[in-house]
Amino acid sequence: MKSFISKLLLLSIFSIMCLFSASTVKAAQMSLDSVIRASQRIAGDWYDASGNRVLSISKGYINGCQIVDGTDFAGGDPGLGIFIIQEAQGRKAIHLEWLGSGEHRTLIMNKKEQLSSSRYREHYESVNGVYLGMSRQQVINLLGAPNSSDSRGREMLNYTNLGLKIGLDRNIVTGITIVGKGAHFDKSGLGIGSSMIDYYNFYQLNRMPSEFSKDTFQGPFSIGHGEFLFFGSKNITLSIYNN
Template sequence: MKSKLRLFVCMCFSFMCLFSALTVEAAQMPLDLVIRASQKVAGDWYDASGNKVLSISNGYINGCRIVDGADFVGGYPGAGVFIIQEAQGRKAIHLEWLGNGEHRTLIMNKKSQLTNRLQKEHYESVRGVHLGMSRQQVIDLLGAPSSSDVRGRETLKYMDLGLSVSLDHNMVTVITITGKGSHFDKSGLGTDASMIDYYNFYQFNRMPSEFSKNTFQGAFSIGHGEYIFFGNNEVSLSVYSN
């Protein structure tokens, strides 16, 4: 009986060791893949005051060699932890990248918003609200929202204006026209406009279907890193392409 018990304990210990080894191995990421991920965000990155905060190139961040990484998710957009070797020791930096063109953005350590353009521009807007604005800038412009929803990402809802504004890391990433009270500032188009009007003004690379106007048809690029989506009797402007 004792020998069977010893055998059972040994087997359990062996399984625990194997599981532990597999867990450690799964958490590790080959250095070449970490460096390849860093190439997605290569370049100089500036804060809102125009100060250069990060310089990323050739496997280095701010002149310090990238030696490890962890917790990488997504492709583009995506996120991960880069570990660099500084003179005083190793340092971990969490980076999240999103947006394209004028709206290419890097979020450092889940709080600092960085851009690779000193003069960040936008193309389209709704009631003066454009992609890349901060939460406070929206409230300063439109006033307090009718309500807000913080599930997943924060969404400021302006029911009387026919508008909602979604934010990631305090930055406007989606603007949705929900009613006839709002329209795009540049084109003047809103929820009641035809797909032909949208196609002709924004020069989409494909024709959206009028029959499927209120169902998801994918992203329609309008250039400058901005995309339009249709669905559910709403029209959205976003930095995301999917």
């Protein structure tokens, strides 16, 4: 009798676990409408470093193939997800990660291939010739090997001799931080020692940065072209991100 009760109890627990697992999987699934809405965030043509069009995304279609499913979506803008399309030979899954804005809209396909919304990648501001959207190898070709690097989370190349820190995501420069008095922005010539008035006037910022609030987060200051400045007490960062 005890054996029968034990088996019945185990069967009940197993049934509850199966029901819970089924409901969990169902909750993780996205509707097709939601997947198609996500594709609208990255609608348009996307090009590789040579200017070749690799992807063309329109409502419900990728390269003329219908989007039929999707999964593992996270974030909004930036964000990522897996789109499943119907090709003539069968279904195909494509992992896409999107980030940046303006001239720096970037799409990373299958976690390795970097695509741009412009046929030829452009930039506005730079430091020591390094600009947002540059590849890791291009940085090293230009500046040489960094004094040190840190790959916890995003990768950071430290050029202490130049007063620079260069942040990369997926081997793309997404942030350039001036930490030394010798470094300055190439277009404006401004650096850490420059006044907030000079920054405001040169870049035509939409609001005035406070000289007295450098120790507190003031948020991003857009300089147009999908590029943003962040002011700290001992550093200034140029970034493709606005948060």
